[in-house]
Amino acid sequence: MLKAGKDSRGYSFPPLDLYDNKDDSDELAETKKDIKTQIKEAIKTGNTSVDEYTRLLNKLIELDPKYGNISFSTKDISSAVQAIIGVTVYDAYSQLKIGANTYNASIGQGISSFTPIQMANAIATIVNGGKRYKLHLVDKILSPEGEVIEEKSPVILEKVNLKQETVDAVKEGMYLVDHGKKGTAASTFKNFPITTGGKTGSATFSNTQEEIGRTSYGWYVGFAPYDNPQIAVAVVIFDGGHGAYVAPIAKAIYEEFFKEELSKLNYTKQEITIQAGTSD
Structure with a gap:
């Protein structure tokens, strides 16, 4: 939604890009990481800070050359922050707390991806x-002469x-x-x-x-x-x-x-x- 510059609730703003770019400076890369960390934590805890998002987005715009000719108003930043909060807290966090999703996943109908x-x-x-055991793709590795070079032993990672x-x-x-x-x-x-x-x-x-x-x-x-x-x-x-x-x-x-x-x-x-x- 940030990259599109709009969300489903009607908030609009100049597009913002949080994706990693090989040309990003270290400070820019760290700022993008900080924003994404804030988003992930909000999904887990439901806690979010308008002031912190505002500070980080302004820093992102200042550091990224792609925004050099784009004017962001206070309203634009506020709309982007509300889009983030809407997705992370009102959607993702609240959905995680709904029992129906657990029931849905338990019968294989959840939105899940597994290897x-x-x-x-x-x-x-x-x-x-x-x-739950640690996974290994091979049991043992042998030399051309049949000698054991490396052998994996069962390791319990967790007891459910x-x-x-x-x-x-x-x-x-x-x-x-x-x-x-x-x-x-x-x-x-x-x-x-x-x-x-x-x-x-x-x-x-x-x-x-x-x-x-x-x-x-x-x-x-x-x-x-x-x-x-x-x-x-x-x-x-x-x-x-x-x-x-x-x-x-x-x-x-x-x-x-x-x-x-x-x-x-x-x-x-x-x-x-x-x-x-x-x-x-």
């Missing part, structure tokens, strides 16, 4: 009872206070996804000898995605075995459409991870069949 490895770690944290009945309820729901009569991934895991838990999902990126020939990301997250989890997985497919379509990839991961155990059970590895997502 697959974050999702896998979240599932692992839940089903192991609340221990989860009630056992909460963990049990989440696991049961994920069990029904993979093995229940109406489970969205049940067709994938119905003949799999290792009991698993999972959750399918369709992540939209835009309310108008169909208009440009796109559909939702297909997500599947899960864990196995059900009673004593050893592995958590997360699969995401661009334009996958639905998590049920990508669940076979998770199954293939389990087949590789548990191959020795499955061999003893005379299990025949299944060929992966992926159904493409659809879009209008």
Whole structure:
């Protein structure tokens, strides 16, 4: 809104740019940082200072050469400050305090962005009872001769206070996804000898995605075995459409991870069949 020079409440002012620029002087860069820090803190605490915003914006205008030929009136600065306060306090801070957002996020409908490895770690944290481990992309590094150069050990970063009945309820729901009569991934895991838990999902990126020939990301997250989890997985497919379509990839991961155990059970590895997502 600052860069556009107007906000949704009708305040207007000459555009202000808080984005970093490689040509910024050290003092200008620090001033931009100070303004953004003030904004972030206001979102967290709800506390804001008109005088401090006014001082920092005037300093920004004085230091940045791009404003040399632009005249900012006292009203312009006041309007910019009100735009900041409106967004940070009346919108962002108040929204953080509304319980509805927590409920919305808890069923996967919030405005959230996560990487697959974050999702896998979240599932692992839940089903192991609340221990969040430090993530590593590799288990160990070997020399060409097979000697161990570096090996990662498990490190617990945090213990989340989860009630056992909460963990049990989440696991049961994920069990029904993979093995229940109406489970969205049940067709994938119905003949799999290792009991698993999972959750399918369709992540939209835009309310108008169909208009440009796109559909939702297909997500599947899960864990196995059900009673004593050893592995958590997360699969995401661009334009996958639905998590049920990508669940076979998770199954293939389990087949590789548990191959020795499955061999003893005379299990025949299944060929992966992926159904493409659809879009209008």
